[in-house]
Amino acid sequence: MISMEDYRKIEDITIKMNCGMHGKKLNLYCKKHEIAVCVTCIASEHKSCSSSNVISIEEASKRAKQSAADLEQLITRTLENFKYFINNREIALENVDKDEQTIRKTIEDTRLNLNEYLNELERKLLLDLRSKHANCQSQYTKSLRQLNQKRIEKENLKEQIIKMKHSASDIQVFLGTHQCNKAISEQIGSRKKDIRFHTDTSMKLEIDPFINSFMEEVTQFGEIRVTETNVGQAKTQTHGSKQNICNISLQLKQKFYIKGCVVPITGCIILSDYRIIFADYTGSMLMEYNNKGKHIRDILVDHRPFDLAAVYSDRIVVSYGVSKYMEIINTNRENEGRM
Structure with missing residues (x-):
């Protein structure tokens, strides 16, 4: 029995007290399978479980408050991770904006030394920059929106756990924490996997080396390169149009002679x-x-x-x-x- 005041604190928390398969009260707990069961479950699904593995729900819930505290700590650590990665995404978003501003200034400064012939090439490059910058912003915005949503969900769950820990009965706490613990663990594992593959995106501008002789050779103003760096690893991927081989010029670095001038x-x-x-x-x-x-x-x-x-x-x-x-x-x- 609990007071109405305490009940109102947890009345919005859904805890299944009856077996979802048989509809009977969950009054037993199988230690082997780590699951709360009813008497019918024991006879049908847990025949091979020894009697020492099947205990009453009252006995199993003796340390429910501690389990709730452990779950609360796990959620707290998860929220800290979310805060870290949200901050990481926000910094990355600021950096890509700075990259965009730096590139734009470089383009404008370089453009001052060119004549009217470069207008069309400049327009194409700025469109490419705008498109890639928009894609980078979209990726970070989507990532931040998902992370913030998950953070809010975990904060709400943490608040419910705290209410349940202080006001609910041991059985309710045990069942409540047990039912959500597995789901939370799976979500955390999935989120860690998603976070592991988050990438930082930066943009760089490469001015064509033949810009001074563009009337004869240059076919593009420059190239916007978007480099994605994995947050947890050193692997990078570079996206962008490949440079035309016709625009590549080889330079002699060193020359030396091999003994015997007619050696094949x-x-x-x-x-x-x-x-x-x-x-x-x-x-x-x-x-x-x-x-x-x-x-x-x-x-x-x-x-x-x-x-x-x-x-x-x-x-x-x-x-x-x-x-x-x-x-x-x-x-x-x-x-x-x-x-």
Whole structure:
């Protein structure tokens, strides 16, 4: 028995006191399956459960208040996580707005040095920026709306748990917390999984390197790149139109000579430590150089090497065109043997 005043505090909290399958009072508890049951459930669904696993609901609910307190703490921690990720989303939204402002200013400053020919290219780029910025805003707004809704739901549930803990009977607290605990755990697990895949979006502007000679070569004002960085991981994804290969210009970084000016080189590979290995088809050997062009050594092989490929930082695969087989070679100085 509880007072009417206490009852009014929990009358809006739905607690099932009867079995949903048989309609009878939930007066037993199966410890093996961790579920409240009626007498009919024991006879039909829990035949294999030992008598020691089936106890009265009164005995099972002795620590109900503590269970409610544990559930309250779990919800509190979840709400703290929601607050953290909401703040994270809000900061990310501010950053993408700053990116948009920075890019717009860069575009405007660059535009001052161009003539009327760039008007159409500028218009296309700004439309692209507006579209990508709108998409970023939409993603963050949707994420914030969902997070705020879940936060409100958990705050309401927390308030109900507090009311039930202070005013309801042990049985009501036990059944109430037991019935919502599993659902809450599933929701928390689902929400953690969703939060894990939240990404931060930033936008950058890449001005075309040939902007000074645009009358002859430039076909676009620039490119808006939207980079999504996973909040929990370092993985990034870049979206945007690919640069036309016709606009790519190669630049010579370094030049050095290979010993023997008429050596027929059939293969070349650059290792992770910047060593360069050439395949000398006629000399039946591999020639190793450093990134400064200094010859390090020759690695003799049994046949004429045709091509090379890296397996690890110290192992390469050598193919022999005539012999039709491949060989893995260890390139360490201490161990020059083949594997």
